[in-house]
Amino acid sequence: MSNQIPGGVLHAKTHEWARVREGVAAIGISDHAQHELTDVVFVELPAVGRVLQAGAACAVVESVKTASDVYSPVSGEVTAVNQNLTQHPELVNTDPYGEGWFFEVKLSRPAELNGLLKPADYAREIGGQL
Amino acid sequence: MLNRTPLFATHQKLGARLIDFGGWEMPVQYSGIVDEHKAVRTAAGLFDISHMGEIVVRGSAAPDFLNWVLTNDIHKLQNRQGQYTLMCNERGGAIDDLYVYQVEAEEFLLIVNASRISIDAAWLNQQLAAFPRRAAVDLKNLSADFGAMALQGPKAAQFIDTCFPSGTEPALAGTLRKNDMARREYQGRFIFISRTGYTGEDGFEIVAPAEITPAIWNRVMEIGAPFGLKPAGLGARDTLRTEVCYPLYGHELDENTTPIEAGLSMFVALGKGEFMGRPVLAEQKARGTTKKLVAFKSAEKTAPPRPQYPIWSAGPERRQIGHVTSGTQSPSLGIGIGMGYVPPEMSAVNSAIAIEIRGKHAPATISPKPLYRKG
Numbered sequence: 001m002s003n004q005i006p007g008g009v010l011h012a013k014t015h016e017w018a019r020v021r022e023g024v025a026a027i028g029i030s031d032h033a034q035h036e037l038t039d040v041v042f043v044e045l046p047a048v049g050r051v052l053q054a055g056a057a058c059a060v061v062e063s064v065k066t067a068s069d070v071y072s073p074v075s076g077e078v079t080a081v082n083q084n085l086t087q088h089p090e091l092v093n094t095d096p097y098g099e100g101w102f103f104e105v106k107l108s109r110p111a112e113l114n115g116l117l118k119p120a121d122y123a124r125e126i127g128g129q130l
Numbered sequence: 131m132l133n134r135t136p137l138f139a140t141h142q143k144l145g146a147r148l149i150d151f152g153g154w155e156m157p158v159q160y161s162g163i164v165d166e167h168k169a170v171r172t173a174a175g176l177f178d179i180s181h182m183g184e185i186v187v188r189g190s191a192a193p194d195f196l197n198w199v200l201t202n203d204i205h206k207l208q209n210r211q212g213q214y215t216l217m218c219n220e221r222g223g224a225i226d227d228l229y230v231y232q233v234e235a236e237e238f239l240l241i242v243n244a245s246r247i248s249i250d251a252a253w254l255n256q257q258l259a260a261f262p263r264r265a266a267v268d269l270k271n272l273s274a275d276f277g278a279m280a281l282q283g284p285k286a287a288q289f290i291d292t293c294f295p296s297g298t299e300p301a302l303a304g305t306l307r308k309n310d311m312a313r314r315e316y317q318g319r320f321i322f323i324s325r326t327g328y329t330g331e332d333g334f335e336i337v338a339p340a341e342i343t344p345a346i347w348n349r350v351m352e353i354g355a356p357f358g359l360k361p362a363g364l365g366a367r368d369t370l371r372t373e374v375c376y377p378l379y380g381h382e383l384d385e386n387t388t389p390i391e392a393g394l395s396m397f398v399a400l401g402k403g404e405f406m407g408r409p410v411l412a413e414q415k416a417r418g419t420t421k422k423l424v425a426f427k428s429a430e431k432t433a434p435p436r437p438q439y440p441i442w443s444a445g446p447e448r449r450q451i452g453h454v455t456s457g458t459q460s461p462s463l464g465i466g467i468g469m470g471y472v473p474p475e476m477s478a479v480n481s482a483i484a485i486e487i488r489g490k491h492a493p494a495t496i497s498p499k500p501l502y503r504k505g
Contacts, residue, residue, distance in 0.1 A: 038147075038365075039164040041459035042433045044488075060488070062433050064163045064458055065365055067488075086431055 004031045005123055006097050010116035012073040013125060017097065018116060020107070025074050028101040029061060029092065032126045037063040040092040045081040045103055052076060052105060054112050059102055061092065074112050076105040135180035136277040136343040144361055152245040154181045156364055163365035167461040170329055170370055173358030174283030176350055177367055179335065180343060183247035183273035185240040185254065191266035192236050199257050199406055200230060201389060203399035207232040210299060212309045212324055214397055217250065218407030222388040222414065226250050227379055229326065231311050239322065241337070243379045247273050257406065277343025281350055282333035282370075285357040290334055292353045293346075294323070303334065317342050328367065330374030330500065372456050373502035375425045375469060381437060381455040382423055382469060390414040391471070393423045393499070421452070421471040425499045426483060428466035432492040434459040435468040435485045442491055444482035451476050454485060462502050466494070 009017045015033035018025040034040065044060040052058050052072040059070035081103040084091060092100040107113075117125060132155040141148065146157035157178065159166060169175045187196060197204045202215035212231035216224050226246040231239045242250045251271040258264050281290065287304045296302060297314045303323045306312055311324035319339045327333035338346050351359060368378070377383050382392050389398050390411055400412050428435065435457030440450045457468030472483070479498050484491035 038159060039162055042431070044433060060433065062459075064369060064434070064461075065158070067433065067436075 004097070005119045007119055009097060010073070010113060010118065011122035011125070012071065012116055014071045014073075015126075016070060016073045018073045018113070019097075020113065023107050023110065024079060025076070025105045025107055026101050027072065027074070027103055027105060028096055029070060030122070030126075031096045034093045034096045034100070037061060037066070037068060038093075039064055040089045043085045043089050043092065043102065045085065046078050048078050048081060050078045051108075052078060054109070070102065072105065073116055074105055074107055074109070076108040078103050079106050080104040133181065135178055136340045137178045137180055137279075137347055140344055140347055141178065141361075146361070146363060149364070151181070151364055154244060156181060157361070158365045159363040160361045163363070163369060164461045166360055166362035166366035167369050169358060169360040170283045170331055170362055170366060171462060172284070173360075174281060174285045174333075174354055175329075175360055175362030175366065176347065176354065177280040177282065177362050177364075178347070179280050180277035180340070181244035182278055183240075183242040183244060183250065183271070184276045184278075184337060185242060185251060186270045186272055187238045187240065187254075187267065188236055189267040190236055191261075191263035192238055192268075194263065195258065195261055195267045196230060196238055197402060197405060198261065199254060201398040201405065201407070201411070202230075203402040204230065204232070204238075205402070206399075209234055210311045210313070212311055212326065216383075216389045216394065216397060217253065218388065218411070219385060220407060220410075221386075222390070222407040222410030223385040224379070224383040224387060224389060224392070225253055225385060227377060227383055227394075229324075231322070231324065233311075233313075233322075239337075241278075241335075246379060247271070275340060276337055277340045278335060278337045279343070279347055279350070280327055280329075280333060280335045281354070281359075282327045282329040282331045282362075283359075284332055285359070286331075286333045286354075289353050289357055289359075290323070293350050294321075306334075316346060321346070328376055329370040330376070330502065330504075331370075368456075369458050369461055372458050372467060372469070373460050373462055373500065375499040375501060377423075377469075378456060387421075387471075388414060388419070391419045391421050391423065418474055420473065422474040422477040423455070423469055424472055424477045424496045425469050425501050426467065426485070426494045427463070427497045427501060428485070429482075429493040429495055432466055432485075433487050434466045435487065435492070435494070440486040441470050441472055442484040442486060443476060444484050444493065448484065448491070450486075451483070457485075460502065466492070467501050472496075
């Protein structure tokens, strides 16, 4: 099964993605990550207004069998969270890069983006090819 | 080095996600836990349960020996009938929960939990050595010789008989009553089909010699596919049995927990005479217990309750009153559910409790069992 890795999206080694538009990054988890987790039944999101540090645990995604920490790939203030995930956690599985987004962060240190993986590098990281 | 069932190659071919389950390399899922769970509730699922144990007890004193070591009354059984029962120690603590089938008047088949096979065999042999009429009892642990699978779901009865040549007593497995068993021949060997299961759905468990287990699995999958039959793993097995509040040994039952505490008095025949653990169980039945198993539902959308999470009382003066023994997100109900032990005085249905999930108290309500009911 091939992992879907869209262009224009940066990844952390811990399988979170960031899509940046005008200084705000939308954050979610990769197709590879949702496949490993299997059926997502609950997502615990950070509160709007919380200040995140890159690399720190900031959310939890739970499948039937396990709970996994989600690490923010970037630093900044949480400006929005995906309320849909409360009623429809399965969106993380069905549309991990679209409707399954977790939260948005106003970047406080945009230079951090240089430390994230471009699509081809993430593909290599998870052992596949783009 | 993990144990593998006769169906290991089958699971690999099906692309199963395999995990270490108590020393066995078993499929936790194939298409997905929720998908498999829903297949069992609406059509049918097929589970590999070959890791479970089979112990055969024969002889003229076999019924009396089994009535000594097991809590339910073996004399309730006719030929080719089974019953759920427990095996307890001197303190009334559960050594295992199991099914016992009377194959013939002097031949019994015990189906035991995979994690307890060695312990059960050792305990039974120890009890047998002290049993006065031990010369009239023969006990064999045949677990390594057998494979088994569970076909579960509302459509299972529609195709079970197409899978196997018809036989006798009864002619059609689809007419078996709950807990009854039929013998069949398959590829020249004897197999057992019993109308039982661990999911809350109608279904059958098939016990067969290990060598023909893969052929039987393939046969059932082939015949069942047009009915919506899917392979199902241990993940779905756990969500299904939790929804109907069936105990899992090691969670709701252990050597320090009695069947009375676990709400299984129905399977403890205090009136049958003396048996191992009876004094403690009779005392608990008469005087009450210090812990009681309850089922609960989350009151709002929260992270799933999980085993060992603390249970707290609700209200202004909270204290920890127990712990979760089984918990999950219920695929059928769409909310968190579980079971756990609390003091009997706090166990009333509709009581508000809280489950501590990652430091937060998630409100829940003690609910009647089963948590999920059809229709």
